[in-house]
Each structure stands twice: as C-alpha cells, then as structure tokens.
Amino acid sequence: MxxxxxxxxxxxxxxxxxxxxxxxxxxxxxxxxxxxxxxxxxxxxxxxxxxxxxxxxxxxxxxxxxxxxxxxxxxxxxxxxxxxxxxxxxxxxxxxxxxxxxxxFVQSHAHFNLIVLKKMTVNLAPPPDGGVANLTNLKDALSAAAQKIPAGYPIMGIGYDDTVMEEKRHPTRADLDAVSTEHPIIIMHISFHLAVMNSKALEMAGINEDTPDPEGGHIQREANSNRPNGVLEETAMNVIGKMLPQPSPQQAFKTYDIVVKDLLALGYTTIVEHASDIAMEKGFQAYFASRDVPVDMIAYRRVVPDTEPIAAQMANMTREDVNGFKLGGIKILLDGSIQGYTGHLSQPYHVPPSGKDTSYRGYPHLPAEKFNDMLMQAYAADIPLLVHTNGDAAIDVLLDGLEKANKAHPNNTLRPVSIHAQTMRQDQLDRAQGVSLIPSFFVDHVYFWGDRHREIFLGPDRAAQISPAGSAENRQLIYTIHDDAPVVSADPFRTLWVAVARLTSSGEKLGAEEAITRQQALKALTLNSAYQHYIETEKxxxxxxxxxxxxxxxxxxxxxxxxxxxxxxxxxxxxxxxxxxxxxx
CATH class of the missing domain: 2.30.40.10 (Urease, subunit C, domain 1)
Structure with a gap:
C-alpha cells in the first residue's frame, strides 16, 4: 500500500x-x-x-x-x-x-509530561539548554536542591549527557552519595533511556546485588562485583515512577498552563504526549475539562507485552476528541538510544562503550516474536501505532512485522510511524514505501550529537546518513521531523534550520545529501505531521x-x-x- x-x-x-x-x-x-x-x-x-x-x-x-x-x-x-x-x-x-x-505547527513527536517534569526538577542539561559541563557542575546543582528539600524527600535531576561532560562517563551511585545519603537522588540521562540512583534510591527501589536484569534493560555493575553502580538502562528504570511523589491536580495544572504557554509562543497549536498511561490520560482529561485550553493534545499510550491484550488495554479510553484532548493510539518501544548505547544496530558501534567488546550492537527492548504479536493485535483492532526505532536492526524488525501485518490485513488504512528512524538505511526507505510507514526523523540529532555520531557512535559513513530526510524526499515518502522535547528543548525553528543546514554543533556539515529545502521542512512540521496524526482534513x-x-x-x-x-x-x-x-x- x-x-x-x-x-x-x-x-x-x-x-x-x-x-x-x-x-x-x-x-x-x-x-x-x-x-x-x-x-x-x-x-x-x-x-x-x-x-x-x-x-x-x-x-x-x-x-x-x-x-x-x-x-x-x-x-x-x-x-x-x-x-x-x-x-x-x-x-x-x-x-x-x-x-x-x-x-x-503540529508536533509530530514529543513528551508533554516530561517537559512538565523537567520544569519541576533540577536542570542537568549541557549548554545550550543548561549549564552542566562536568561532574562538579552536576553535584553543585543537586547540592543546591538538597539544601532546600527536607531529608528523605526525593531529589530528581534531568538532562545530564555523559558524552559532553569533561569526565566522559556517567555519574555513579558514589558520585550521588557525595551529594546526599539522606535524600533519594534520581537523575535522568538526556536521552531518557538511562538513569542513575544514589544508594538510598537504589534501596528504595529494591535494586541490589541479587536483582536480575529485566527483559529489555540492564543494571550496570561495579567492576569485579555484582553490586549495582547506580546506572540503570531502559526497562530497568521502570521502578522510578512509583518512587516519585505525585503533585496535586492544582500543582500539575499550574505547570501545564506554563508549558502550554511556552509551546504557543513557539507556534504549536497541536501538541503531543507520546508515552502516556491511563493515569496520565485521566489527568489530561481533567485538565482539558477544567478550562479552555488553547491547544489540542493527542496522546499515544505506551503499551507493554505480557499484560492485557491491546484491544482490552485501549477499551477504557475513547479515541475521540473531548475538549481538545484525545488518545490517538499506542506506542511500542523496540530499542533505546544511540547516544546512550542502547539503540539496536545491525553493525557494531564505532567505539564500544566501556566494558563492552568491539562486537557490541546494543540490544532490543523485546523479542521480535512479542512485537509481532502486539503488531498483529493493533492491526486486527485498527489501532494507530508509533514504534520507537533508533537503530537499523530495530527498524528491520519493524519492517518485517509490518509486511506480515499488511499481508494479514491487506485492506487496512493504518499509518504506522517509525519514531526517530535515526539510522534508517536506503534499503529500509525502499521497504517503507510498501507498508505505508511514516519515518519521523529526530533531525536535531545532527546538531546536538552529530560530531559524536561521526567520531564515537557510528563512524563517518553511518553518521552522514542519520535522519535521512533527503532520501525520503527523493522517494516521495511522507515523513515528519521533530525535536523529541524535552530531550532537547522544543523549538520548531531550530528543527527547521537543522533539517535544511545539516550543521553539527562544531559547524561541520554532516550528510549534505540528506538536507531538505525550507519548503519541504515546513511541510514536514505542518501538513505531514497532521497526516501522521490522521487530522490532515482539519489541520x-x-x-x-x-x-x-x-x-x-x-x-x-x-x-x-x-x-x-x-x-x-x-x-x-x-x-x-x-x-x-x-x-x-
């Protein structure tokens, strides 16, 4: 199709x-x-x-x-x-x-709830979105927060980037213990695919020497020991949500108002939350019912295997617009983050992470068989879906599954989306045409991580082909572009510029053949994004x-x-x- x-x-x-x-x-x-x-x-x-x-x-x-x-x-x-x-x-x-x-602008991919959370936590991002350039900066920022927060109350920071910090490593439990042993401290990597806990937070989470790695995740350990070093990858972070105190609706809605105003100032009239759950959706419903919110929001619920069938999980929430909020469909994660070394690649990382050999390729979030089962359920129930796929090995699994789903349901009208499609190969773009797959490219990666993709993660050849919007345009594929806020700050004009200029933060051109024109980039931020969300007749x-x-x-x-x-x-x-x-x- x-x-x-x-x-x-x-x-x-x-x-x-x-x-x-x-x-x-x-x-x-x-x-x-x-x-x-x-x-x-x-x-x-x-x-x-x-x-x-x-x-x-x-x-x-x-x-x-x-x-x-x-x-x-x-x-x-x-x-x-x-x-x-x-x-x-x-x-x-x-x-x-x-x-x-x-x-x-119609957001094609972002996380409203995490933007809100970032407003409520310690900013650990590097320049230009923050000021943390080394571990000293990070500890100072957390220590300042600890002085204002009663003992025992969690401290959370968001946005550190180990590849930018002078030490070129993740903080550890020992680093965070040096800030406080009385507060549980949890910090999130800039990718939101890794986190670090101090000893008190690990104790609260029940993570110790005997805790096994969960499916699709990894608990990093200290050298020559099974003791967790504090760094949690992917699904190992799932414990965090239960550890954080929940703000009252009034507190949450006040911050929602601030974030909505910020997004309006950037020109967004339709915004998204692309990893919601039932509790979050109920909060959004209440927010939109409580006032005349001047934007529309579309949420996609993150679903996981080994629970209820997808149709049953979705049965408790209408996909119709109510007061400007609606549930658009489901979100499935197939892999993690390239800059976090958890993206699943078909070929090894250019420079392997510490402790891994030269064959390291990252890893999947779930087995292909489980994903295919979830995909078939979505197609049988006509449920729109987004699939997080950074690495090309994950994209292969997605394309294989979509070909099977389209064969089983040849008359479907679904528009599946490859979220990020960071390392999508030329042959994968060819296959995408046959299964109505919409790549949503995280083009801001070119600016924020392009130099490190070339030198560390992917090497020169693969780095030049990240976010291949130019190749998608040549094939007349419908595609969108995004900034994955708050992984980097929301800014459609910066995304527009990156898609056109393909310049890294050092000013180097990265993959000039994948640049697109201004008109094409604007279309990706508006009409194509509306199409991705099935609202192209309205917006x-x-x-x-x-x-x-x-x-x-x-x-x-x-x-x-x-x-x-x-x-x-x-x-x-x-x-x-x-x-x-x-x-x-």
Missing part, C-alpha cells in the same frame, strides 16, 4: 469548495457575490498555505484569509486586498503589512474548511538567510480563529 508525499484527494476537495469562496488552487477562482460575513480577515500578508496542488509540488502563496466560527472560509491570492463580500458588520480586519502567516494547511490554527512570524522562513532560520519569532498564535498568544515587546 504505497502512499506518496502528495495529497490529490484533499486538493480536489478544496478546489471544489471554490464555488463557495475564494480558494487558492490550480482551477480558475470564482468569486461568489454572496456575503461571507467573516469574523476575522488577515490581509496584505505573505501566507504560506502549505497547500501543494500541482504536479511540481509548489506551495500556493496567498495574501488574504477569512475566518468564521473558527474555520477558514476563504483564501485568495488574486486581489491586492480582499473582496468586499468578505466583510460583515462585525468583521475584525487585520492588515499584516506584508508579514508572514502560516499554519500552526496542517491554510485551506477552506480547515480549522483556523495559524501563526504570524517576524520573518519569512522562505527568504531569510539560512543562519537566521533558527532565530525566527512567533508574533501571534491563532487557535480556531482566536488569538491565544501575542509576543510581549
């Missing part, structure tokens, strides 16, 4: 609507004399519609848009202003003086009939110098026709 990067059916529908309003499309524009009585009009604008309606895939540029009852009722590029019949007695008209307007472009989710920018991303792409600011965010954020000056 091959799908290309075009949207012919959608374009045809919106061109038919030209008889009702002014529509930017290939057909001649018919001006309806009947009054539209728009609620709002934006005009004298440079509107990047994200509407691609000709065989050359060129985007329609418009100059005015009309909104009524939260939806777009007219778009034009045929007049210097806007038609008189758009205006009613109460129409609010905004002259944008040539500024750029485009659809609001992702400025077209008649769609919801009026739009942003106004201080610069045009199609024309600014390349280096300035990551510095573009959102001046105003419009959700369902209402202004929900304005840049303070």
């Amino acid at each position: 091959m799908r290309t990067g075009k949207y012919p059916a959608i374009s045809f529908v919106f061109c038919l609507l030209g008889s009702l309003a002014l529509v930017a499309c290939d057909q001649p524009v018919a001006i309806n004399a009947e009054p539209l009585n728009a609620d709002r009009i934006f005009h004298n604008a440079h509107i990047l519609t994200m509407s691609f309606e000709n065989e050359h895939d060129e985007m329609t540029i418009a100059n005015a848009v009309a909104i009524k009852d939260g939806r777009i009722i007219a778009v034009t590029n045929d007049t210097p202003n806007y038609p008189d019949n758009w205006v009613g007695q109460n129409t609010h008209i905004t002259n944008l003086d040539g500024r750029t307007l485009m659809p609001g 992702g472009s400025i077209e008649v009939g769609k919801r009026a989710d739009m942003i106004i920018l201080d610069k045009n991303p199609l024309t600014v110098p390349e280096a300035d792409l990551r510095h573009i600011k959102v001046l105003e965010t419009v959700k369902d026709g209402e202004t929900v954020y304005t840049l303070e000056r």
Whole structure:
C-alpha cells in the first residue's frame, strides 16, 4: 500500500469548495457575490498555505484569509486586498503589512509530561539548554536542591549527557552519595533511556546485588562485583515512577498552563504526549475539562507485552476528541538510544562503550516474536501505532512485522510511524514505501550529537546518513521531523534550520545529501505531521474548511538567510480563529 508525499484527494476537495469562496488552487477562482460575513480577515500578508496542488509540488502563496466560527472560509491570492463580500458588520480586519502567516505547527513527536517534569526538577542539561559541563557542575546543582528539600524527600535531576561532560562517563551511585545519603537522588540521562540512583534510591527501589536484569534493560555493575553502580538502562528504570511523589491536580495544572504557554509562543497549536498511561490520560482529561485550553493534545499510550491484550488495554479510553484532548493510539518501544548505547544496530558501534567488546550492537527492548504479536493485535483492532526505532536492526524488525501485518490485513488504512528512524538505511526507505510507514526523523540529532555520531557512535559513513530526510524526499515518502522535547528543548525553528543546514554543533556539515529545502521542512512540521496524526482534513494547511490554527512570524522562513532560520519569532498564535498568544515587546 504505497502512499506518496502528495495529497490529490484533499486538493480536489478544496478546489471544489471554490464555488463557495475564494480558494487558492490550480482551477480558475470564482468569486461568489454572496456575503461571507467573516469574523476575522488577515490581509496584505505573505501566507504560506502549505497547500501543494500541482504536479511540481509548489506551495500556493496567498495574501488574504477569512475566518468564521473558527474555520477558514476563504483564501485568495488574486486581489491586492480582499473582496468586499468578505466583510460583515462585525468583521475584525487585520492588515499584516506584508508579514508572514502560516499554519500552526503540529508536533509530530514529543513528551508533554516530561517537559512538565523537567520544569519541576533540577536542570542537568549541557549548554545550550543548561549549564552542566562536568561532574562538579552536576553535584553543585543537586547540592543546591538538597539544601532546600527536607531529608528523605526525593531529589530528581534531568538532562545530564555523559558524552559532553569533561569526565566522559556517567555519574555513579558514589558520585550521588557525595551529594546526599539522606535524600533519594534520581537523575535522568538526556536521552531518557538511562538513569542513575544514589544508594538510598537504589534501596528504595529494591535494586541490589541479587536483582536480575529485566527483559529489555540492564543494571550496570561495579567492576569485579555484582553490586549495582547506580546506572540503570531502559526497562530497568521502570521502578522510578512509583518512587516519585505525585503533585496535586492544582500543582500539575499550574505547570501545564506554563508549558502550554511556552509551546504557543513557539507556534504549536497541536501538541503531543507520546508515552502516556491511563493515569496520565485521566489527568489530561481533567485538565482539558477544567478550562479552555488553547491547544489540542493527542496522546499515544505506551503499551507493554505480557499484560492485557491491546484491544482490552485501549477499551477504557475513547479515541475521540473531548475538549481538545484525545488518545490517538499506542506506542511500542523496540530499542533505546544511540547516544546512550542502547539503540539496536545491525553493525557494531564505532567505539564500544566501556566494558563492552568491539562486537557490541546494543540490544532490543523485546523479542521480535512479542512485537509481532502486539503488531498483529493493533492491526486486527485498527489501532494507530508509533514504534520507537533508533537503530537499523530495530527498524528491520519493524519492517518485517509490518509486511506480515499488511499481508494479514491487506485492506487496512493504518499509518504506522517509525519514531526517530535515526539510522534508517536506503534499503529500509525502499521497504517503507510498501507498508505505508511514516519515518519521523529526530533531525536535531545532527546538531546536538552529530560530531559524536561521526567520531564515537557510528563512524563517518553511518553518521552522514542519520535522519535521512533527503532520501525520503527523493522517494516521495511522507515523513515528519521533530525535536523529541524535552530531550532537547522544543523549538520548531531550530528543527527547521537543522533539517535544511545539516550543521553539527562544531559547524561541520554532516550528510549534505540528506538536507531538505525550507519548503519541504515546513511541510514536514505542518501538513505531514497532521497526516501522521490522521487530522490532515482539519489541520496542517491554510485551506477552506480547515480549522483556523495559524501563526504570524517576524520573518519569512522562505527568504531569510539560512543562519537566521533558527532565530525566527512567533508574533501571534491563532487557535480556531482566536488569538491565544501575542509576543510581549
């Protein structure tokens, strides 16, 4: 079931609507004399519609848009202003003086709950997202928190990166014991695929010399001993959730409000949580019911094997939109993190981690047989799914399973997603076309870890091919791009810049052939992301009939110098026709 990067059916529908309003499309524009009585009009604008309606895939540029009852009722590029019949007695008209307007961003992959958690914990990230460059910085940050927190109360820090710190190693239980033995201390790696505990936290978690490695995880040990050194990999971290005190709904909702405002300021009008559970979803439901939240949220529930059947796990939660929140489907993890050495590769890591030999390739989260069973269940129940796959060996397992699932369910309409698709090979991109697989590339890796991928994790050849958006574009695959916030801070304009420039943090070009154009990157952040979430008829472009989710920018991303792409600011965010954020000056 091959799908290309075009949207012919959608374009045809919106061109038919030209008889009702002014529509930017290939057909001649018919001006309806009947009054539209728009609620709002934006005009004298440079509107990047994200509407691609000709065989050359060129985007329609418009100059005015009309909104009524939260939806777009007219778009034009045929007049210097806007038609008189758009205006009613109460129409609010905004002259944008040539500024750029485009659809609001649709997050393709992120973790809202972890962004919230990061707001509530100690920031251990390296520059530019934090200030921890070595173990001394890390200990100082945790010690400052310990002085303010009563003994016995957990301290949590998030975002350390062992490959950046001067010592080039993970902190250990001994390092954290030096901060405090009275507080349980838990710190999370920047990838969120590893954690470190001090002795008190390990004791609370029940992890000791006799604790075996869980399936899909690993408890690191001290040299010449079975004693845990504090570092927990992948599923070994599953104990953490039960150890942390839960904030009250009022406390949580207050932080939710802050994070929502931050995301609106970045131009997101649809946000995601891509590793939810039932308790988290109930909290989101309550939050969206408690107030008029100015964004929409889509959650994907993380499911695990050896529990209830997937259909039964999903039966207690509707996938319909309620107050702006809905459950989109399920999330399955097949492997871990390349920079955490837990991503599952088909060939060994370029430089193996400490204590491993040169054949080390990482490891899977679960056996292929278990994954295939879960995949078949999802396809039988028509449940959309995201599959976390960083390493190419994990992607092989995903593609093998999808080919079997499509053979068993040939009439399915699912759009499975390979989350991160970090080391997707050329032959895997070819196979993706046949199973409707959408790669969602974590392109920010090029900037944040590109140098270390080349020198440490993957070597020059494989590093140059990470996040192969250019190759996906050449095949006309539908793909998306993301920053995996809060692994790195949410910033769609930085993601746009990285996808276009392919520069590492040292300024080196990494895999120039995998760069994409600005227009292609913007499409991946809007229309393609909406398609990934099955909402492309509602969002992702400025077209008649769609919801009026739009942003106004201080610069045009199609024309600014390349280096300035990551510095573009959102001046105003419009959700369902209402202004929900304005840049303070």
